Amino acid sequence: MKRFAELIQQLETSNKTNDKIAALVDYFNEADDLDKPYVIAMFTGKRPKRPVSTALIKLWAIELCGLPEWLFTESYHNVGDLSETIALILPPPVQVSNRKLHEWIKDLALLNGQDDSYKKAFIVNAWNSLETRERFIFNKLISGNFRIGVSNKMLVNALAKQSTTESSKIMHSIMGKWEPSAITYTDLIAGVHVNTDNSWPYPFCLAYALESEPASLGEPKEWQAEWKWDGIRGQIIKRNGELFIWSRGEELVTDQFPELHFMANELPDGTVLDGEILSVKEGKVQAFSILQQRLNRKTINKSQLNDAPIGFYTYDLLEHNGRDLREEPLATRRKLLEQTIQQLQTRDIVTLSPIVTFSDWTSLATLREGSRELNSEGIMLKKLDSLYHSGRKRGDWWKWKINPYTVDTVMIYAQKGSGRRANFYTDYTFAVRDGDKLITVAKAYSGLTDAEIKEVDNFVKKNAVEKFGPVRTVKPELVFEIAFEGIAESKRHKAGLALRFPRIARWRKDKKADEINTLDDLRQLLQSTL
Amino acid sequence: MALIRFTSKGIYCKQGDFYIDPWKPVNYAVTTHGHADHVKWGNKAYLCHELTKSILNHRLGADLNIQTLPYYKQITINGVNLSLFPAGHVIGSAQIRLEYKGEICVISGDYKVEYDGISTPFEPVKCHTFVSESTFGLPIYKWQPQEEIFDQIKDWVSGNRDKNKTSVLTAYSLGKAQRLIKGLDGYGDIYVHSAIANLNEGFIQAGVDLPETIRITPETKKDDLQKGIVIVPPALSDSKWIKSLTNPATAVCSGWMQVRAGRRWQSADAGFALSDHADWPGLLSAIKATEAEKVFITHGFTATFSKYLNEIGIEAEEVKTQYGNEEEEEEKS
Numbered sequence: 018m019k020r021f022a023e024l025i026q027q028l029e030t031s032n033k034t035n036d037k038i039a040a041l042v043d044y045f046n047e048a049d050d051l052d053k054p055y056v057i058a059m060f061t062g063k064r065p066k067r068p069v070s071t072a073l074i075k076l077w078a079i080e081l082c083g084l085p086e087w088l089f090t091e092s093y094h095n096v097g098d099l100s101e102t103i104a105l106i107l108p109p110p111v112q113v114s115n116r117k118l119h120e121w122i123k124d125l126a127l128l129n130g131q132d133d134s135y136k137k138a139f140i141v142n143a144w145n146s147l148e149t150r151e152r153f154i155f156n157k158l159i160s161g162n163f164r165i166g167v168s169n170k171m172l173v174n175a176l177a178k179q180s181t182t183e184s185s186k187i188m189h190s191i192m193g194k195w196e197p198s199a200i201t202y203t204d205l206i207a208g209v210h211v212n213t214d215n216s217w218p219y220p221f222c223l224a225y226a227l228e229s230e231p232a233s234l235g236e237p238k239e240w241q242a243e244w245k246w247d248g249i250r251g252q253i254i255k256r257n258g259e260l261f262i263w264s265r266g267e268e269l270v271t272d273q274f275p276e277l278h279f280m281a282n283e284l285p286d287g288t289v290l291d292g293e294i295l296s297v298k299e300g301k302v303q304a305f306s307i308l309q310q311r312l313n314r315k316t317i318n319k320s321q322l323n324d325a326p327i328g329f330y331t332y333d334l335l336e337h338n339g340r341d342l343r344e345e346p347l348a349t350r351r352k353l354l355e356q357t358i359q360q361l362q363t364r365d366i367v368t369l370s371p372i373v374t375f376s377d378w379t380s381l382a383t384l385r386e387g388s389r390e391l392n393s394e395g396i397m398l399k400k401l402d403s404l405y406h407s408g409r410k411r412g413d414w415w416k417w418k419i420n421p422y423t424v425d426t427v428m429i430y431a432q433k434g435s436g437r438r439a440n441f442y443t444d445y446t447f448a449v450r451d452g453d454k455l456i457t458v459a460k461a462y463s464g465l466t467d468a469e470i471k472e473v474d475n476f477v478k479k480n481a482v483e484k485f486g487p488v489r490t491v492k493p494e495l496v497f498e499i500a501f502e503g504i505a506e507s508k509r510h511k512a513g514l515a516l517r518f519p520r521i522a523r524w525r526k527d528k529k530a531d532e533i534n535t536l537d538d539l540r541q542l543l544q545s546t547l
Numbered sequence: 548m549a550l551i552r553f554t555s556k557g558i559y560c561k562q563g564d565f566y567i568d569p570w571k572p573v574n575y576a577v578t579t580h581g582h583a584d585h586v587k588w589g590n591k592a593y594l595c596h597e598l599t600k601s602i603l604n605h606r607l608g609a610d611l612n613i614q615t616l617p618y619y620k621q622i623t624i625n626g627v628n629l630s631l632f633p634a635g636h637v638i639g640s641a642q643i644r645l646e647y648k649g650e651i652c653v654i655s656g657d658y659k660v661e662y663d664g665i666s667t668p669f670e671p672v673k674c675h676t677f678v679s680e681s682t683f684g685l686p687i688y689k690w691q692p693q694e695e696i697f698d699q700i701k702d703w704v705s706g707n708r709d710k711n712k713t714s715v716l717t718a719y720s721l722g723k724a725q726r727l728i729k730g731l732d733g734y735g736d737i738y739v740h741s742a743i744a745n746l747n748e749g750f751i752q753a754g755v756d757l758p759e760t761i762r763i764t765p766e767t768k769k770d771d772l773q774k775g776i777v778i779v780p781p782a783l784s785d786s787k788w789i790k791s792l793t794n795p796a797t798a799v800c801s802g803w804m805q806v807r808a809g810r811r812w813q814s815a816d817a818g819f820a821l822s823d824h825a826d827w828p829g830l831l832s833a834i835k836a837t838e839a840e841k842v843f844i845t846h847g848f849t850a851t852f853s854k855y856l857n858e859i860g861i862e863a864e865e866v867k868t869q870y871g872n873e874e875e876e877e878e879k880s
Contacts, residue, residue, distance in 0.1 A: 029810060030703060030817035031796070084686055085858060091851050092687045097808050105687040105805070166811075440809050467814075 020048050021056065021118045022150045028165060037167070041175035045202075052118040054197035054205055060172050061191055064161035064315070068128035069136050071099065074159060077137055078103040081144065094433055094487045095440070100156030104149050114146035122158055123198070169268050180206045186213035189261070192269035215256040218263040219289065219335050219343065220407040224397060224414035231378045231398065231417060241347060241401050242373040242381060243332055244393040245416050247305045248295035249312070253277065253329065253367075254336075255284040264294075273314065276327040279363045287339030288357060290331045291405075292370060297328030300365070302392045304503075304517065330370040331358065332397075335405060343405035350405070388419050389503060395419045421500040422542065423522055425533045427493045429455055431477040434462070442477040442489065443470055445521075447499055449512075451536040456512050458539065459499050464521030473524075496528040497521050504543050512536060514543050550627075550645055550652040550676065553843070553866045558654060558678065562647050563627035565594075567654045570869040577629070579656025580640035581606065581721055584870045596631050598639030601749030602721060618667065634658040635669030636823050637722030638750060644672055652676040653837060657870075659822065660829040661693060665729045665755075666722075669825075671836030678843045679834055682824040682871065683802050684852030690802070690826045696819055697730045703798060703817055704734065704776055712794040713773040717815070720746055720780045722823045723800055725757060727778055732758035736775035738767065743778060769793050785814055802826070834861065846871030 027040035045053060079089050089106065096102040121143070128136050140159075147155055157163045173191070177184035190208035200210065227234075234240060250265035260281035262271045271278075274294060284290075296308040303325065310325045311317065334354035335342055342350050351372075358369050373396065375381040385396045395418035403413035426447035434443035444462050448455035465473065473495065481489035500522035507515035552559050557569030557576075565575040572589035579585055579595075581602030586593070592612040593603060600615050616622065618641065621630040631641035636657040643654045651674040658680070662668040690696075700716070707714045718724045724743040731737060737760045739747065744762035751757055761767070763777070773793045781799075789795050802822030803809040810818035825833060834842055834856070842863040844853040849865035856863035 029807065030798075032814065032816055036816075082686065085855070088686065088851065088855055092685050095685055096687055096806050101807055102687060105689070440803065440806065 018114070018116060018118050018121060018147075018151050018154065020044070021052065022154055024048075024056075025154060025165060026150065028167065034171065037171060038175045038178065041167070041172065042179045045176065045179045049117055049119070050202050053202040054195075054200055055119050055122050057172065057176070057191055057205065058197040059158075059161075059163045060167050061169055062313075062315075063197070065122070065126055066129055067159070067161055068125050069140060069159055071160070073133065073136070074103070074140070074156070075099065077140060078107060078144075081141060082106045082108065097434065100160060101153050103144075103156055104153035107144055107152065110145050110148055110152075112146045114143075119197075121155060125158055168266075170266065176206060182206055183217075185217040185267075188267065188269060189213045189216040192271075212257075212259065215259045216254060216261045216269070218252045218254060218261070218267070219341075219405075221250060221252070221265055221291070222333075222406045222414060223409040224399075224416045225409060225411055227398065227415040227417040231381065231415075234398065234415070237375060237377055237381070239401055241351070241399045242375055243370050243397045243399070244373060244388065244391060245395045245397045245418065246293040246295055246302065246330055246370070247392065247394045248293040248302075248308055248330075251292060251294040251329065252335070253280060253284075253288075253290040253292070253331075255280060255288045256286055256339075258286065260284070262294075270294075273311065273317070274327045275317070276322075276366055277329055280361075280367060283361050283363060284357070285338065285360075287336055289334070289336035290329070290354070290357075290367075291333035291335055292329050292331030295328050295330055296325040297330075297366075298326055302328075302330075304392055306517070328365075329367045331367060332370040333405065346402040346404065347399055348401045385417065385419060421502055421518075421522070422504065422516075423498050423500050424449065424458070424516075424539060425525060425528060426458060426497055426499050427455065427530045427533050428473075428491060428495045428497060429457065429493050430488055431473070431481075431491055432488045441470055441474040443474075445473075445497075447497060447519075448493070449534050449536050449539060450531075451512075455493055456536055457510075458512050458514075458536075459501070459516050459519035461497075461499060461520050464500075465524065469524055493530050496525040496530060496533055498523050498525050504539065506543065512539070514539055550647055550650050551654070551678070553868070558868075560627060560645060563624045563629070563645070565624060567643055568656065568870065575624075577643055578603070579634065579643060579654065580637055582637070582657065582719075585656060594629075596639045596641045598750065598753055598755065599641075601753055602639065602746065605745055605749055632672050633667035633670050635660065635662065635666050638666050638725060638755060640666060642670075642672060644674070650675055652678075653839075654678040655680065655833075657682070657824060658833065659825045660833055661690065663693065663726045663729075663823070665725050665757075669833070671833055674837050674839050676841045676843070677834060677837045677839035678845060679830065680824065680870070681830065681844050681847030681849055681852040683822065683826050684830055684844070684848035686827045688802060688805055688822075688826045689828060690805075690820060690822060693730065693821065696821050700727075700731065700798070700800075700819055700821075701734055703796075703819075704731075707796045708735075708774065710794070711773065712796040713769070713777060713792040715777045715779060715789055715792065715795050715797045716800055717779055717781045717784045717797065718800050719823075723821070724778050724780075725750070726821070726823070727800065728758055728760055731776055734776065736761055736771065738763050738772055738775050738777045740779040740783065742780050 024040060024044040028037050079086055092106055093099060093102045128139060143155055144152060173184050173188045176187045186208055190211055190213055193211040195210050252263045254261040262274060264270045296303040307325045310321055334350045337353050361367060373384055388395050398415040398417055400413045426449055428445045429448045430446035431442040432444040434441060446457055447459045448457050477489055477491050480492040499519050501516040501519045503517035505515050550560060556571040556573055558567040565577055566573045567577045568579055568585040569576050570587055574591045576590035577594045581599045588607045594614045597615045597617055600613050603611060603613055616631050618631050618633055621628050628646040630644045632644055634640040634642045634656055636659055645652045653672045653674040655678060658669050660669045704714045716727055718727050720742040728737055739760045740763055747757055769792055797815040798817040798819060799815045800819045800821040802820055802824055804818030805820040842856060842861055844863055844865045845868045853863040853865045
């Protein structure tokens, strides 16, 4: 446990990726071999069954620290993390423990099925044996939710470096099915439980945002236009009978999308597709917020499968009959892609992302205006003779996104953020004018710089009307321009309408609260989109 | 009649006709300590501890009308007895004790109860009315003993040296900087920004025993800085100058670093919870030791802390002041 606590400390005392990787490499060189698979499981989100509920943990912590519940809650709002609040608020330990990380994890698993008084005795004894740093880790072991700024990719890079193994093999290996109690570190790294020869992906080709008019790109006939989809970029690989789905973040996400598993039978071996994972219902692409219900879940229930069915809109072919196609021009790759998709038996789940035909840039601009109806973010422009580059290369692929809607609002509530932002008021609620009243239309969390957040935070602290609980009512003075992607009728909202993906576009320091938009302005916009 | 009242200009003693740490210009300002949120420019006269004078001259100008007092010596202003007691916050920081017709009131300014090795240690003063800060008035703020924190800082510095990195600590030029200089004495050459060097010179002239430091000038060699320890005020964090150093590794030393969110918020690499304010147990023990009948809670977690005090049987009331912005007021020079 102490070596692991030291690792967490090291990870937190640098914000440079290389330092973090070095700390992880040192850890995997030095740590107890039995601890290592557990640490990998923890960092990749493999959660054991939770042995004790949050409510009980909180109750016992309040009892042990001898403070009123409201004060504990107030403290929690300022820390933004329950495990950490408990670690900080408890009295100092009365004994020392040298138990190892895997021993703690195994003992916690054994609590399942025991009665509450047994669990309580174990937990309280542990708290009394661990210092603040270790307590925090112990609490995280209970919740199983341990996010400390180590991405899967960072972990994989560290393991690759430590074991001098190729990183895509390690990614495949740790994303596979394994139990930390049943596998050794060496076997896990070697991937004895999976076949890592088949899964490796290609680096994605990325596009730049088009900032000038498309006419600057030259002749329309040299370009292919597609809709730009708002989903998860994905690569689908079929080799030697096995299917793999990689996301843009270089994570293996095969298990998350069972709808796509039919391709294991239908795609020929040696095929790699590039495209967008979307939620598609009755032939229509659904909003990203619907797709989101399906992301990063360990299990998927029936209603999620029903509400957010997955489709894959493919727009490129990177490998065909085992041959790397990336040096072929787009036009050639597209032809082979069309043939490949035509040969699929199952229809409508994996489909070609359609080509938008246009004769001149003006008519394409008109078509682009209709992007929203298709839940598309705009147009992708790809040069017909472009190769499939690794990463971003200026000139061949462009994204030409539509502009969002905007509305000027005033901030009326503020709430402290969580995680990194727990010390600051970062979550705001915005209102427009309705006669002489203010009516809430959006909540937004992002879009300001750190310096601006500090400035707003200062304003909130000086102008808060109510003092307790996490939410502060503030003087309606600060005006913000909110950008959003769409507007819909809503019975659940007081305003009678709801904005899609609202976020702060900018702080309008030049405007006063009486210059903001009205509810009528939004109603008119709503009517115009119906 | 109460001995103090909270006005729009600051804490006012009507009987004595003076203000304590006013934030708007007045005729007579009694000053607890030299941080910018407690002492402003424009007062006709100042009263402060002997060691605070050089700070006021340095920060507000040389031609101020300043009267000084040592700790414990009593003077009488318009019939009010006034004396200073150590607050342990920074060098020269004082609690103001007022006594009038048997009624005693103590205004503590900012304080901490742990001895930092350099400021005269905090001393509780019995009184009827006590004015306390509550910067860290939540039970999550319990400081580790400073030796342990200094060990962590030293480990961090030696790790940086091994990796050919330059250790850069950001700390308030008044208080935290001197505390670091003392705590890291003998652990390598300490290079300080001129804002800190200027204050140090004032202290040394006034007889404070400060370890030797080296003022950073344009001629200072990057190689020497890499082998030593660099201390700069918070205004310089993220500056081009820091980026120009050899592999800079930065650390913030502040009580806010107790919480991970506080550490991650900073763009610094490391955070050490070293504070010049009392922690939760410190605030409670200090308040109890005064045996005050009434406690006023100024800047910090005022609402939460005063609610808790009332629940444990100490009559407390929160008051709005303009204290508590040390960091933002730190000069950028």
